[in-house]
Amino acid sequence: MTLQSRGRMATGAILLTTALALTACSSAGSxxxxxxxxxxxVWVDADRAAVxxxxxxxxxKESGVEVKLIQKDFADIxxxxxxxxxxxxGPDITIGAHDWLGNFVTNGVVAPVExxxxxxxxxxxxxxxxxxxxxxxxxxxxIENIAMLRNTALAPSAPTSYDDMIAMGKAAGTEFPFIVQxxxxxxxxxxxxFQTSFGAPVFGTNADGSYNADELTIGDAGGDEFATWLxxxxxxxxxxISLTGDLAKEKFNAGxxxxxxxxxxxxxxxxxxxxxxxxxPIPAPGPNTAQPFVGVQGFYVSAKSENTLAxxxxxxxYIATEEVQTALYxxxxxxxxxxxxxxxxxxxxxxxxFGAVGATAVPMxxxxxxxxVWQYWGVTExxxxxxxxxxxxxWQKMAADVQGAI
Amino acid sequence: xxIETPARTKRPSSDRKIGSTATGTKVLLVKIAALAIxxxxxxxxxxxxxxxxxxxxxxxxxxVTIVVNVVxxxxxxxxxxxxxPGVIFLVVFQVFIIGYTAxxxxxxxxxxxxxxxxxxxxxxxxxxxxxxxxxxxxxLTVVESLGTYSFLVTDPDGDVSIGNExxxxxxxxxxxxxGGKAVGVPGYxxxxxxxxxxxxxTIAALAVQISDDPNDGSxxxxxxxxxxxxxxxxxxxxSAGTMTNTNTGVVYSDxxxxxxxxxxxTELRPGWKIEIGFANFxxxxxxxxxxxxxxxxxLWTFAFAFLSVATTFLLGLFLAVVFNDRRMRGRxxxxxxxxxxxxxxxxxxxxxxxxxxxxxxxxxxxxxFGGADIPWLTNEWLAKVSIILVNLWLGFPYMFLVxxxxxxxxxxxxxxxxxxxxxxxxxxxRFIKMPLLLVSIAPLxxxxxxxxxxxxxxxxxxxxxxxxxxxxxxxxxxxxxxxxMVYKVAFVGAGRDYGLASAFSIIIFVLVGVIAxxxxxxxxxxxxxx
Numbered sequence: 001m002t003l004q005s006r007g008r009m010a011t012g013a014i015l016l017t018t019a020l021a022l023t024a025c026s027s028a029g030s031x032x033x034x035x036x037x038x039x040x041x042v043w044v045d046a047d048r049a050a051v052x053x054x055x056x057x058x059x060x061k062e063s064g065v066e067v068k069l070i071q072k073d074f075a076d077i078x079x080x081x082x083x084x085x086x087x088x089x090g091p092d093i094t095i096g097a098h099d100w101l102g103n104f105v106t107n108g109v110v111a112p113v114e115x116x117x118x119x120x121x122x123x124x125x126x127x128x129x130x131x132x133x134x135x136x137x138x139x140x141x142x143i144e145n146i147a148m149l150r151n152t153a154l155a156p157s158a159p160t161s162y163d164d165m166i167a168m169g170k171a172a173g174t175e176f177p178f179i180v181q182x183x184x185x186x187x188x189x190x191x192x193x194f195q196t197s198f199g200a201p202v203f204g205t206n207a208d209g210s211y212n213a214d215e216l217t218i219g220d221a222g223g224d225e226f227a228t229w230l231x232x233x234x235x236x237x238x239x240x241i242s243l244t245g246d247l248a249k250e251k252f253n254a255g256x257x258x259x260x261x262x263x264x265x266x267x268x269x270x271x272x273x274x275x276x277x278x279x280x281p282i283p284a285p286g287p288n289t290a291q292p293f294v295g296v297q298g299f300y301v302s303a304k305s306e307n308t309l310a311x312x313x314x315x316x317x318y319i320a321t322e323e324v325q326t327a328l329y330x331x332x333x334x335x336x337x338x339x340x341x342x343x344x345x346x347x348x349x350x351x352x353x354f355g356a357v358g359a360t361a362v363p364m365x366x367x368x369x370x371x372x373v374w375q376y377w378g379v380t381e382x383x384x385x386x387x388x389x390x391x392x393x394x395w396q397k398m399a400a401d402v403q404g405a406i
Numbered sequence: 407x408x409i410e411t412p413a414r415t416k417r418p419s420s421d422r423k424i425g426s427t428a429t430g431t432k433v434l435l436v437k438i439a440a441l442a443i444x445x446x447x448x449x450x451x452x453x454x455x456x457x458x459x460x461x462x463x464x465x466x467x468x469x470v471t472i473v474v475n476v477v478x479x480x481x482x483x484x485x486x487x488x489x490x491p492g493v494i495f496l497v498v499f500q501v502f503i504i505g506y507t508a509x510x511x512x513x514x515x516x517x518x519x520x521x522x523x524x525x526x527x528x529x530x531x532x533x534x535x536x537x538x539x540x541x542x543x544x545x546l547t548v549v550e551s552l553g554t555y556s557f558l559v560t561d562p563d564g565d566v567s568i569g570n571e572x573x574x575x576x577x578x579x580x581x582x583x584x585g586g587k588a589v590g591v592p593g594y595x596x597x598x599x600x601x602x603x604x605x606x607x608t609i610a611a612l613a614v615q616i617s618d619d620p621n622d623g624s625x626x627x628x629x630x631x632x633x634x635x636x637x638x639x640x641x642x643x644x645s646a647g648t649m650t651n652t653n654t655g656v657v658y659s660d661x662x663x664x665x666x667x668x669x670x671x672t673e674l675r676p677g678w679k680i681e682i683g684f685a686n687f688x689x690x691x692x693x694x695x696x697x698x699x700x701x702x703x704x705l706w707t708f709a710f711a712f713l714s715v716a717t718t719f720l721l722g723l724f725l726a727v728v729f730n731d732r733r734m735r736g737r738x739x740x741x742x743x744x745x746x747x748x749x750x751x752x753x754x755x756x757x758x759x760x761x762x763x764x765x766x767x768x769x770x771x772x773x774x775f776g777g778a779d780i781p782w783l784t785n786e787w788l789a790k791v792s793i794i795l796v797n798l799w800l801g802f803p804y805m806f807l808v809x810x811x812x813x814x815x816x817x818x819x820x821x822x823x824x825x826x827x828x829x830x831x832x833x834x835x836r837f838i839k840m841p842l843l844l845v846s847i848a849p850l851x852x853x854x855x856x857x858x859x860x861x862x863x864x865x866x867x868x869x870x871x872x873x874x875x876x877x878x879x880x881x882x883x884x885x886x887x888x889x890x891m892v893y894k895v896a897f898v899g900a901g902r903d904y905g906l907a908s909a910f911s912i913i914i915f916v917l918v919g920v921i922a923x924x925x926x927x928x929x930x931x932x933x934x935x936x
Contacts, residue, residue, distance in 0.1 A: 038600070038603055063599050063603065064603070082520060083520070085521075086520055105533065106517055106675045107517060107521075107676050108520075108675075109520075111533075112533055112535065113628065114634055116634060133533075135536065184783060184870075240766060242767055244764070247764070247767055304525070307603070308610045308628070309606040309627070309628070312628040313599075313629040313630060316628070368517070371901065374898075376876075388876070397876065398876070
């Protein structure tokens with residue numbers, strides 16, 4: 001009897017947890033549900049949450065609309081937003097990167113945002129990045145691009161050309177003349193400035209500056225020149241597929257090279273390692289300017305939001321203000337997308353340096369066809385750098401594969 | 407000894423009988439309290455789900471609650487009392503997920519097809535609103551009269567006009583102007599921001615024609631305080647179920663592929679989710695990019711899973727036997743050290759190994775091989791060897807643990823008896839210990855095989871399937887196993903194809919299931935030895 005009733009108690013306890021688990025599911029569901037008129041749900045990553053909290057409080061005070069901030073891991077947002085919006089349980093607004101936009105539009109989960117006359121207050125590249133097929137879908141808050149970090153102790157002045165950089169690097173007597181992360185599957189993002197200097201962008205552009213997926217320009221004559229150059233640099237040891245992102249950073253911070261092609265995210269660690277860094281434009285090995293990709297981050301409105309007016313009001317009249325954009329810059333260190341805030345932030349030479357390179361840069365394509373490019377691009381570059389076969393042949397093969405996949 | 411036992415137990419048992427009625431009431435009270443809490447929570451959940459009109463979940467919760475109450479209040483159904491909680495968990499966490507995966511395998515769920523047709527239409531219409539180029543921004547005040555909302559707009563020149571859904575903009579001259587913007591007009595109530603927010607769905611959907619000609623465009627407001635002129639370039643004909651592009655005149659119709667399709671085959675995105683029968687399975691076997699590498703990938707998957715199990719088992723068994731010898735000193739210290747790799751998260755270890763095996767900067771080449779350039783992860787065959795070796799490092803502690811446990815459960819007498827009969831140590835191991843060991847270890851070997859068959863983490867973290875032969879033109883590398891190939895086919899590239907991924911999961915599930923079933927049948931012969 002005792003044994004049996006003890007068993008019953010145990011099962012009772014298990015049962016209780018079952019019920020709790022079940023109701024936890026259902027009540028969590030009800031919290032995620034799009035709230036009734038008069039409240040906004042915003043997905044935001046941990047770094048941005050504190051700033052948004054202040055902006056949200058002010059918005060609530062002035063409009064009476066409650067703002068619920070939900071913290072998410074930035075890397076999970078794209079997937080979850082696409083999965084949850086159709087169920088009606090997604091947020092009204094989410095933070096996001098501009099290259100997610102193609103995926104969002106293809107899945108019909110974002111609503112257009114009318115920036116109106118505010119559009120001219122943002123940096124042009126930021127608004128272009130947040131647009132798809134000529135329609136603007138997001139309010140940008142930051143722009144980010146790579147440039148060249150220079151260890152001023154090893155190289156007191158900026159190189160004038162690519163060859164000059166190599167010569168200066170060799171004269172410095174360090175392990176590498178310059179460092180750029182490559183990795184076993186290469187890193188087309190970090191090598192893109194070199195590629196554009198040979199005049200081989202991935203896609204052609206339309207009149208309005210958006211990318212044209214029907215015009216794949218990666219296999220043009222400039223592409224072949226770039227491939228030949230890659231093979232030569234690989235043979236010389238300037239580019240090495242063993243140099244992954246972690247290693248590249250570690251080596252530069254240890255003083256193993258005067259030059260490091262990277263983004264603002266590695267500046268703080270380099271400075272912490274005691275290196276006095278300056279930011280310079282990326283020297284172009286080819287005839288054209290070396291244009292890196294620009295990454296833009298901003299806020300999107302859900303296509304199924306029932307609070308579109310409140311969401312638009314919050315984004316265009318609160319997030320798009322100098323005060324908030326500057327505050328967002330101060331917590332994340334990413335250059336602000338609003339021109340006024342950017343100019344204020346440019347008193348920092350690092351921001352100004354990256355900004356100068358960013359002014360010549362191009363937005364990373366946000367069209368879904370880009371996905372087909374990435375999967376062939378990197379491995380082909382890696383094969384060329386490690387000298388596996390004829391560089392031009394490999395490059396043309398890649399262009400054909402990409403075209404086939406599109 | 408055996409005579410004394412009943413006497414010893416007799417007294418307490420009679421004591422317990424007196425206590426048992428008191429305990430019985432207590433237990434009953436606890437049971438009622440527990441069930442009351444369960445029912446209260448279920449009721450609360452039912453209210454919430456009822457409010458959301460989610461009838462499937464409502465039915466499920468109701469059913470579970472009824473079953474739980476019936477089972478625990480009934481005096482009979484003793485087995486059910488033990489089984490019900492487990493069965494509920496099994497259904498929620500296993501059966502439902504497998505069933506749902508199977509359902510997804512028969513749909514086109516993925517990028518561009520992730521919701522209903524209704525949502526797709528709404529999204530298409532929403533994004534087809536193009537702001538008329540060079541059109542001015544209007545200052546807007548939303549006003550209301552007799553339940554009809556109107557736009558009171560001020561153009562950049564200061565001219566004021568009013569209009570609503572049914573009547574295009576018309577000039578107004580008696581409006582109240584504040585700060586260059588009309589804020590009210592006689593006969594209408596001006597809405598403040600919170601009133602606008604309360605009615606925002608109606609107001610956001612409101613389109614006011616700027617002239618009698620609909621082609622001139624309509625005013626819409628994104629935020630309730632300003633209005634812009636938009637023209638739609640897509641027209642949805644609800645009765646015909648077609649979308650028409652008003653710029654080019656192309657008609658897109660629903661041809662049953664889950665998207666509006668033009669006569670030349672171009673599709674409008676987003677489309678919507680439909681059921682497509684066995685098309686995903688047909689693609690899994692028919693698509694050239696999948697069928698081409700499928701054979702070599704499947705072969706490597708089997709080789710990888712088999713070699714992983716074989717190497718880890720042999721090393722684990724060897725160490726277990728060695729450390730089971732009583733003559734060895736400091737066995738406990740060694741055993742703890744042996745288990746260490748098991749204590750690290752596997753994906754972290756894989757990342758660390760990827761760094762150590764780096765050709766030019768890795769610890770292995772730099773320190774162990776004195777600066778050699780051995781391409782551990784970038785040569786097709788060495789990468790395979792590296793994967794097996796790293797998996798050996800990761801996996802042997804588990805085999806070591808289970809073998810040690812099994813060895814210790816084999817009675818010493820058997821070994822003694824065999825030795826007395828003149829058996830050499832190898833014979834003792836081969837004919838006595840090994841068969842006994844396999845009875846308990848064989849099922850674990852099968853589960854280990856199934857685990858390694860789908861060991862995505864290791865492959866993804868160590869080589870990401872590479873090195874890849876760029877000349878082959880498919881996104882599959884030399885060390886890709888089935889599950890990592892599925893990941894690449896379904897999720898890397900232009901879009902995510904959950905339908906295809908689910909179909910593959912089902913295929914792999916069947917494959918592993920069959921292998922496991924056959925192997926388990928084979929292990930029965932081992933048990934017959936006893």
